[in-house]
Amino acid sequence: MTTQDNNLSRRDFLKLGIGALSALAVLEMSGVSLFFMQPRTLEGEFGGIVNAGPVDSFPAGSVVAFPDGRFFLIHAPDGGFLVVYSRCTHLGCTISWEADKNHFFCPCHASSFSATGDVQNPPAPRALDLFAITITDGQVLVDTGRITQRDRFTTDQLTYA
Amino acid sequence: MTESKLKLKEKIFYTTPSDDRSRMRTVANNLILHIHPTKVAKPALSFSYTWGLGGISSVLVLFLILTGVLLMFRYDASVENAYTSIQYLETQVAFGALIRNIHHWSANLLVVTSFLHLIRVFLTGGYKKGRALNWALGLFLLTLVLAFNFTGYLLPWDQLAYWAVTVGTSLLSYVPLVGTAVSNFLLGGPEVGQTTLRNFYAIHVAVLPAIMVLAMSYHFWRVRKDGGISQPESGDRERVEKVTTIPHLVQIELAATAVPTLVILVWAIFVPAPLEALANPSHPPNPAKAAWYFLGLQELLLHMHPLAAMLLPLTLFGGIAFLPKLDPQEDNIGIYFRSNKGRFAALLGALLGTILVPLAVLLDEYWLDLPRLFPTWSTLITTGLIPLLATLAMFGLIYGYFRGAGRLNHSEAIVGLFSFIMTSFVTLTLIGIFFRGANMALVLPF
Numbered sequence: 001m002t003t004q005d006n007n008l009s010r011r012d013f014l015k016l017g018i019g020a021l022s023a024l025a026v027l028e029m030s031g032v033s034l035f036f037m038q039p040r041t042l043e044g045e046f047g048g049i050v051n052a053g054p055v056d057s058f059p060a061g062s063v064v065a066f067p068d069g070r071f072f073l074i075h076a077p078d079g080g081f082l083v084v085y086s087r088c089t090h091l092g093c094t095i096s097w098e099a100d101k102n103h104f105f106c107p108c109h110a111s112s113f114s115a116t117g118d119v120q121n122p123p124a125p126r127a128l129d130l131f132a133i134t135i136t137d138g139q140v141l142v143d144t145g146r147i148t149q150r151d152r153f154t155t156d157q158l159t160y161a
Numbered sequence: 162m163t164e165s166k167l168k169l170k171e172k173i174f175y176t177t178p179s180d181d182r183s184r185m186r187t188v189a190n191n192l193i194l195h196i197h198p199t200k201v202a203k204p205a206l207s208f209s210y211t212w213g214l215g216g217i218s219s220v221l222v223l224f225l226i227l228t229g230v231l232l233m234f235r236y237d238a239s240v241e242n243a244y245t246s247i248q249y250l251e252t253q254v255a256f257g258a259l260i261r262n263i264h265h266w267s268a269n270l271l272v273v274t275s276f277l278h279l280i281r282v283f284l285t286g287g288y289k290k291g292r293a294l295n296w297a298l299g300l301f302l303l304t305l306v307l308a309f310n311f312t313g314y315l316l317p318w319d320q321l322a323y324w325a326v327t328v329g330t331s332l333l334s335y336v337p338l339v340g341t342a343v344s345n346f347l348l349g350g351p352e353v354g355q356t357t358l359r360n361f362y363a364i365h366v367a368v369l370p371a372i373m374v375l376a377m378s379y380h381f382w383r384v385r386k387d388g389g390i391s392q393p394e395s396g397d398r399e400r401v402e403k404v405t406t407i408p409h410l411v412q413i414e415l416a417a418t419a420v421p422t423l424v425i426l427v428w429a430i431f432v433p434a435p436l437e438a439l440a441n442p443s444h445p446p447n448p449a450k451a452a453w454y455f456l457g458l459q460e461l462l463l464h465m466h467p468l469a470a471m472l473l474p475l476t477l478f479g480g481i482a483f484l485p486k487l488d489p490q491e492d493n494i495g496i497y498f499r500s501n502k503g504r505f506a507a508l509l510g511a512l513l514g515t516i517l518v519p520l521a522v523l524l525d526e527y528w529l530d531l532p533r534l535f536p537t538w539s540t541l542i543t544t545g546l547i548p549l550l551a552t553l554a555m556f557g558l559i560y561g562y563f564r565g566a567g568r569l570n571h572s573e574a575i576v577g578l579f580s581f582i583m584t585s586f587v588t589l590t591l592i593g594i595f596f597r598g599a600n601m602a603l604v605l606p607f
Contacts, residue, residue, distance in 0.1 A: 039349040039356060067443040070352075086443075087352075090467065092331035093324065093445045107447035108328060109463055110601040122532055125466055125540050 052140040080158025084128035116153040214278035216417040228264040238362035243318035265434035287391040293485035295383035312365040323440035335467040393495035456593030466545030506577030514584030
C-alpha cells in the first residue's frame with residue numbers, strides 16, 4: 001500500500017459521493033412514504049368520553065351493554081363500577097353478555113369471561129380490556145380513548161361512587 | 162409489404178412451420194413463446210409428473226387480472242357504498258355476477274392449485290440442484306396468493322368480510338416484534354373501518370399485482386436458468402430425448418388453459434360467489450369463521466395461545482423455505498417420494514396425520530384442560546408453550562421413528578414428516594370447515 005492509495009482519487013470520490021447521495025435519496029423517499037402511510041388517529045379520539053348515565057340507574061350486580069360506545073358497564077355486587085371494552089382479547093370479535101349464564105361470550109372462538117371480565121374459558125389470553133371511568137355528579141363518565149390491558153381482575157380496578 | 166406483415170404475425174402470434182428447425186426459430190423469435198426454450202426434455206412433459214399445476218395457476222392469475230380490472234370499474238371502496246356496489250354488480254350490471262363469480266372462484270381455486278404445486282415440487286425434490294432460490298420464490302408467491310385472497314376478502318364489506326378481517330388482523334398483532342405495527346398500519350385505527358377498506362383496496366389492486374407480476378416473471382425465468390423443471394438424473398445425459406417446444410409443449414399448455422377455462426366458466430355460471438348481510442360491527446355471526454383456507458389456522462387457535470398458534474406455522478414455513486438446506490441429498494431428484502421406501506413413509510405420515518389430529522382435537526376439546534389443571538400458571542405456558550413443545554416433540558418422534566424403526570435415510574424420513582405435517586394441516590382445515598358449528602363447538606356436518 002503506497003501513500004497514494006490512501007488518498008481518494010477523483011473518480012473514487014465521485015463514486016462514493018454518488019453512492020452516498022443515492023442512499024440518502026432512497027432513505028428520504030422511504031421516510032416520506034412511511035410518514036405518508038402513517039395512520040391518522042388522534043389521542044383519545046375513539047368514541048371520546050361517553051356519559052353512561054346516572055349511578056342509580058344501574059342496580060348492583062347488573063351488566064349493561066353500550067353497543068355504540070363499544071363497552072359494557074358492570075356494576076359489581078359490592079357497589080364498584082367497572083367498564084370493559086366489548087372487543088374479545090383473543091382476536092377482536094365483539095363479545096356479548098349472556099345474562100342467563102352470567103358470562104361474556106365471544107362467538108368467534110368460544111372464549112368466555114366472568115362478570116368481572118376474567119377469562120373463564122380460553123383461548124382468550126387475558127381478561128377483557130378496561131376503559132377508564134370517573135364518577136362526577138352522580139354520572140358515570142367513560143373515557144373510551146383510554147384502554148388499559150390487564151391480566152386478571154383485581155379489586156383496585158373498581159371505581160366507587 | 163406482405164413479408165413484413167408475415168413477420169409481425171410471426172413475432173406476436175405464430176404460425177406452425179413444418180420442419181423442426183423453423184419451429185425452433187419461431188419459439189425463439191416469438192414474444193410470448195420465447196419464455197420457453199426451443200426444445201424441451203420429453204420426460205418433463207409427462208402430465209403425471211407435473212399435473213400441470215404451475216401452468217393452471219398461471220392461467221388462473223390471468224383470469225384474475227382480467228376480471229379484476231373489469232370489477233374495478235364497478236366497485237366503490239367506501240364503507241357507505243362498497244356493499245351496495247356489489248349488490249348493483251350482482252343485480253344490475255350486465256354479466257356483473259358472472260365476472261364476480263369467475264374472480265371469486267378463480268381466487269379460491271388458485272389457493273388450491275398453488276398449494277398442490279408446492280406439494281408436487283416437494284415430492285419430486287424440485288428444490289434440488291441449484292433450485293433453492295426458485296423454491297423460496299415459489300413460497301413467496303404462495304404467501305402473495307394468500308395476501309391477495311385476504312385483502313380481497315374484505316372488499317364486499319359483508320359480515321363474512323368484516324369478521325374474517327377483524328380476526329385476521331388481530332392474528333397479525335400476535336406476530337412478535339412487527340405484528341402490532343403492521344396490524345395498526347393495515348387497520349388505520351382501532352377497528353376495521355374506512356381506512357382499512359381503502360388500505361386493503363390499494364394493496365389488492367395495485368401493490369400486490371405489481372409484486373405478483375414481477376415475482377411470477379422471475380419464477381418462470383428461474384425455471385429456464387435452472388435448466389428446466391427438475392428431472393431424474395440419467396446416467397448418460399445424451400439419452401434424454403428432446404422434442405421441439407412447438408407443438409409438444411405448446412399443445413399441453415393450450416389444454417392446460419382450455420380445461421380450467423371451461424371448468425371455471427361452468428362453475429361460475431352455476432355457483433354464485435357468497436354475499437352475506439351488510440357488515441355489522443356490533444354483531445359477529447355465530448360461528449364467525451375466517452376464509453376457508455385460514456380455517457386450519459383458526460382451528461389451531463382454538464387449542465393454542467395465539468402466540469404459539471403463530472409460531473408453529475411460522476417455524477414450519479421457515480423449515481419449508483430452508484428445505485434445500487435440510488434435505489441436501491441430490492441424487493434422488495425428480496423421483497416421486499425419493500424412493501419406494503419414501504412412498505411408504507409418505508403414506509404412513511398421511512395416515513398418522515389423519516388419525517392423530519382428530520384425536521388431539523377431541524382430547525383437547527373434551528378431556529384436557531391445562532389452564533384448569535394449573536390455574537396459577539400463565540396461559541402463555543399452559544395453552545402456549547406446552548402444546549407447542551408437544552407438537553414439535555411429535556414431529557421429532559415421527560422423524561426418529563422413520564429413521565430408526567423404518568430404517569429410512571434422511572431424505573426419505575423428511576418426506577414422511579412433510580407428509581404428516583401437510584396432512585395434519587389439511588385435516589385441521591377440514592375440521593375447521595365442516596366440523597365447527599355454532600359457538601365453534603364440534604358438530605357433525607351431516
